[in-house]
Amino acid sequence: MVIYIPFGTKEDGKIKLDFKTEEQKKKDNSLNKIIEKGKLVVLTENSTVSYFVYRGQKMGFEYEVLKQFAKDLGVKLEFRAVKNLDHVIADLNSGKGDLIACNYTITRDRRDQINFSIPHLRSSQVLVQRKPEDWKKMSSKEIKAHLITDPVRLAKKKVHVWGESSYYKRMVALMDEIGDTIYIQPEDGNIETEELIRRVSEGTIDYTVVDKNVALINKRFFDNIDISLELSIRQQIAFGVRKSDEQLLDYLNDWLKNFMQQRLYSFLKHKYFDIGTHTRKAMDQYSSLGGGKISPYDEILKKEAKKANYDWRLVASLIFQESKFNPHIESWQGSYGLMQFMPETGERFGVYPGSPPEVQIRGGIKYLKRIEKNFTEVKDSIQRMKFTIASYNAGPGHVLDAQTIAKANGANPHIWDDVVEEYFLRLTEPEMLAVKGVKSGYYRGNMTYRYVREVFRRYNEYKNLFPG
Structure with a gap:
């Protein structure tokens, strides 16, 4: 096995990478190819955390992080929304994109198929459930009495989750832990996680499971949901990279290590997860997530x-x-x-x-x-x-x-x-x-x-x- 260390210099704003061996240079030229074509293509989902369009402007936490990465490379950034996330790994491996950015949790099964960058977020999984109808007239103690506050009480309940997600695997593991059956309803990858949250809020389903960072954002839009019950430890969320693209992965990891120490990274986390101004735009009628309108016209x-x-x-x-x-x-x-x-x-x-x-x-x-x-x-x-x-x-x-x-x-x-x-x-x-x-x-x-x-x-x- 050939061990190599890519290193880079910038000339006229462009990255120039070298390798220790010609053998490795022939084997993996992934980052140079991106620089040569002048474009970084990212496979994503239409969501508040990853990527959405508001009044024609592109937004999303992961979009803004990778916009800085593309800027560092001196290339354009293209986010392609994947219509069915069940196929996102296959799409990546077939060359339809260079990276996956869809609030993607690192799991062993996924690691068998792709590599992951160092995590750029960590988040636990939470149960999303609906508060009682007249919750606004109740005390917090009365509301709590109507809610599931212990995972054991999920026994014999129906929970809708994306079938190819880490949420599904967590529900399967939780059944073993509580020693009882949870009726897990697997949903196709073309139904977005935030759509399931909306369905809980509207009463068409009773429960779903999502990452806490996603739940916190959506609680601002759906004030009748409860997200207080955590169902997992904090899990790692990262960008997905093809197994063969070690050059891209190494450079991305080095860049992320540096970027996550900068004030801009802290600001972006605060902008999307702590304050409501930007994330409220996601549910505006002129957002790809809210009303589904491009413009007033x-x-x-x-x-x-x-x-x-x-x-x-x-x-x-x-x-x-x-x-x-x-x-x-x-x-x-x-x-x-x-x-x-x-x-x-x-x-x-x-x-x-x-x-x-x-x-x-x-x-x-x-x-x-x-x-x-x-x-x-x-x-x-x-x-x-x-x-x-x-x-x-x-x-x-x-x-x-x-x-x-x-x-x-x-x-x-x-x-x-x-x-x-x-x-x-x-x-x-x-x-x-x-x-x-x-x-x-x-x-x-x-x-x-x-x-x-x-x-x-x-x-x-x-x-x-x-x-x-």
Whole structure:
């Protein structure tokens, strides 16, 4: 067995890693691959602890921790919500992500399949149960008399838990400890832990088991639940890593050891677990956890996007990019409103600074539809929308020029990803501008290149978190 120690230096903000042997370098190059692709992909759940979207802004304790890690690596961070957590380890091992971050408890069974980072949280498991109907009129002693305060009293009770979780295993062990039967109802991984808490609060189920850190947050939203009965010792919560990715694991562990001694880590724990301001946002109607709305304009977006045969979530992503859903914003260049019309274009589509949101959105979608007509030869609908959105940002002329240059160089002018977008970035080069048919001239394409990627990255997140 080859023992190695990765060590790193930073050049221009990028990590450069070396190894003791060429053999190990060939065997495990996981962190270098992440740095080369410029992106850290994290498999997660839609929850207050891990990751949620509030008014278009990404939040969550684990998200904010790993945002700092990605910043240290000099790469972008992409959180992908897994629809069924039963498959999260298989998804990681098949390469769909680089890390797991879903308030994941370290267990022996999981350790057989993946490695874990050093724990970034510790939490016991607690029983979530409902207080009696008229609990607000009762004394605390009277309330307590209606609740299970001893694990032994779980005998013959039905407890709903995620079937592939450490909660299920704890319930099985608890049956041995109390010498009686607990009716454990295993739930699929597509039912989130916080959904089970909500069901207890609403009375559709009586009991569930969750980590105390999750329960404490949710008690702020559901004041009729009790979480006082602890059912386990404090267990370790960590990030999951593929067995083969030792290089990534070593660097992550070194980084976590340092980060958890910093004030920012303490602040993030306080922000999410001790104070209610940020976690209350999780149950806001404009959160992926609460009302399931992206913006105050979802119904308008759905109606107007349907007319154009567009996915309303894609238009929502573009609007967030332009204005963060502020219908009154005006830029220093003179653009205004949700979709940041320039005055001349706005007038053409009947959109003015004082126009109501419905008019702004309707006009913006009509403008997108008008732009799209430039790219009817692009048959793939997603690629066609990427050309359209690039043109929304830069104007169709420069995008058409990039297509012309791509074709002249023997590349497919109907594929934006990694083809036309690359020639778009070269609209500053004299030899490119000299290609026959180029009409709009010099253009710095970096901003538009990032713009398209950002709009579609957010769109994919919206599709995961906001169904329909």
